[in-house]
Amino acid sequence: MASAVGSSTRAATRRSDEPLKILTFPCHERYQSGLADVNAIFYLMQGEGIKTWNPTYAPLPANHILLNPSRGHNQLPREIEFDLLFSQTRFNHYQIMSKLARECQLPLVTIEHTLPVPQWTTETRAQLRGMTGDIDVFISEFSRGQWGWQPNEARVVHHGIDTERFSPAPLLVRKQNHALSVCNDWENRNWCCGFELWRDVVQNDIPVKVVGDTPGLSKPAASLHELVLRYREADVFLNTSLVSPIPTALMEAMACGCAVVSTATAMIPEVIEHGVNGFIANDPAALRAYARELLRDGQLRQRLGEAARQTIIDRFSLGCFVQNWTNVFQEASKIVFRG
Numbered sequence: 001m002a003s004a005v006g007s008s009t010r011a012a013t014r015r016s017d018e019p020l021k022i023l024t025f026p027c028h029e030r031y032q033s034g035l036a037d038v039n040a041i042f043y044l045m046q047g048e049g050i051k052t053w054n055p056t057y058a059p060l061p062a063n064h065i066l067l068n069p070s071r072g073h074n075q076l077p078r079e080i081e082f083d084l085l086f087s088q089t090r091f092n093h094y095q096i097m098s099k100l101a102r103e104c105q106l107p108l109v110t111i112e113h114t115l116p117v118p119q120w121t122t123e124t125r126a127q128l129r130g131m132t133g134d135i136d137v138f139i140s141e142f143s144r145g146q147w148g149w150q151p152n153e154a155r156v157v158h159h160g161i162d163t164e165r166f167s168p169a170p171l172l173v174r175k176q177n178h179a180l181s182v183c184n185d186w187e188n189r190n191w192c193c194g195f196e197l198w199r200d201v202v203q204n205d206i207p208v209k210v211v212g213d214t215p216g217l218s219k220p221a222a223s224l225h226e227l228v229l230r231y232r233e234a235d236v237f238l239n240t241s242l243v244s245p246i247p248t249a250l251m252e253a254m255a256c257g258c259a260v261v262s263t264a265t266a267m268i269p270e271v272i273e274h275g276v277n278g279f280i281a282n283d284p285a286a287l288r289a290y291a292r293e294l295l296r297d298g299q300l301r302q303r304l305g306e307a308a309r310q311t312i313i314d315r316f317s318l319g320c321f322v323q324n325w326t327n328v329f330q331e332a333s334k335i336v337f338r339g
Helices: 004-013 029-037 069-075 093-104 122-129 141-146 195-202 224-233 248-255 284-296 298-315 318-333
Strands: 020-024 040-044 064-066 084-087 108-112 135-138 176-182 208-211 234-239 259-262
Touching: 020 093, 020 318, 029 040, 029 064, 029 248, 029 318, 084 093, 084 318, 093 108, 108 318, 135 141, 135 318, 176 224, 176 248, 176 284, 195 234, 195 284, 208 224, 224 234, 224 248, 234 248, 234 284, 248 259, 248 298, 259 284, 259 298, 284 298
Parallel strands: 020 040, 020 084, 040 064, 084 108, 108 135, 176 208, 176 234, 234 259
Antiparallel strands: none
16 A cells, blocks of 8 residues: 555645545445446455455446455555545445555545434434534434534535436336335344334235345346346335335336335435325334335326425436535545544
């Protein structure tokens, strides 16, 4: 890995059109794949306790390079002068990246995808609140507030959805009269993803299809193409998340023109206006009633589905996502090591 002196002078000598070199880890495949159009090369460290890249969730973008975990700390290419480090979670990532930032005198950008766990103590929250970078990012204003940060302390970069890939079904794709849900490891993540709530909603009278890696319940889509097809086939998308700023799958379903029924938790009420671009509620009986109504009423499904897609186009475009991250990374690359 480049010396601290070499890295500190790189910002002054790098051409404006030269791709940034960013060290990070594999994290959320479809979130990271949105960075494919950022003018940067992402080097992805791997190792014990770090998730690997799963290509069934999204292909590895051309500007992402997986490093060799069998080489341990030697996997870092010594010939590369990195511009900055990118931590995507305060668990595992931050501890490693903050140490490297100090050792190599490089700027650190952090993002937090999750919400605080309700059971955390005040001490735990304070400790996590102290894990800061040179630029800190959250995925929503709601999430930033829940972590206890002020607008002047951290930025927000909203999700970006590829609305060309995630798009409504062409006429030759036949709709199937069921409610689709997409979630991995659903039973074990009941506390945040609402598996028991989902069971209470669907009971035995709502036709359902589940996609995701949950042994005994469902399998993940074999490819991103297949996942898009599952969204396109579904008449309704049912989301029962409890502790998530906003699930990516919900936004992808909206982009595909699905009529959505969702819990009204976290940031979701800021995205779904009840009765306009979807239905939201927290009562299982109400969620079940909305799902059944949509399965019966094709005109209502079409109206809400079209409005849902327009919401994603207007507020969560991939172009804005790429530009916002480009701005963050460019600014971070010019930060002189803070010591």
